[in-house]
């Protein structure tokens with residue numbers, strides 16, 4: 538049996554443990570049992586748990602996005618918004634494992650053993666890739682983990698505060714002091730819940746920051762790499778094409794109606810093979826930028842005048858780099874210029 542399903546079962550057990558033991562052994566007695574206040578507080582907690590579990594189920598079970606069979610890059614560049622190219626030779630992106638071209642923003646996942654549309658990352662906790670069709674489910678899941686954990690932690694802290702507040706009143710303190718199973722589950726859940734809130738909270742902040750710019754985890758690494766190339770003057774400038782503005786970026790992931798962003802819903806825009814670009818950009822936009830000296834006409838290095846110390850690769854250096862490089866799936870690729878690329882897609 539593979540490890541992936543076991544991790545998912547472990548996550549389910551953790552959710553069940555925190556959700557049930559806090560209510561049965563801590564909150565029920567502390568909040569007064571069959572009282573209106575207790576019912577309202579536990580009712581709210583169970584609604585959060587229900588939404589958390591349903592979004593977890595959707596994140597695990599929804600196919601993140603399969604590349605349509607026989608998909609090919611458009612033959613006429615004037616009809617597309619973004620042309621994504623191999624980062625080291627400007628050729629069309631191709632997966633030799635799946636034996637098919639890769640649409641924009643898709644990547645090969647070695648765990649899923651296939652290409653995934655708008656792949657963000659492979660998440661072991663859901664035993665699934667986070668991609669085009671389940672990105673919203675995954676984001677809602679971690680949001681509900683944060684809210685439910687904070688809600689649960691708040692009432693556990695109130696329980697601890699009550700013990701502290703009556704520490705000088707011997708009779709009351711004796712009644713309020715947690716004993717036996719309550720004490721055990723209070724300590725265990727305080728530790729577990731704090732850890733979950735901390736770790737998933739950091740993950741949520743990171744993914745919120747990604748959605749602000751409409752990037753994925755993989756694209757963020759790509760942008761960092763291109764920024765370095767801009768600083769080294771290998772690429773003249775960088776314009777990330779998919780950033781549409783904060784609200785539009787969130788709509789792409791969580792749905793068109795902001796009031797329903799936290800409500801589970803299917804991905805409703807596009808087909809996952811083409812994505813809108815910023816209104817200030819003139820299509821087609823090449824991504825990564827094509828101005829790289831690595832695959833444009835190379836400049837012969839000179840050691841005179843203003844060029845001293847500048848990074849102008851010689852022809853032989855360029856050939857060595859492109860021949861020796863590998864793509865994201867570790868396949869060596871031949872040099873492909875713009876002309877050859879057009880021929881490949883015809």
Ligand SMILES: [Zn+2]
Nearest residue numbers: 632635645652
């Ligand atoms: Zn693939």
Ligand SMILES: [Zn+2]
Nearest residue numbers: 646649659666
């Ligand atoms: Zn995967």
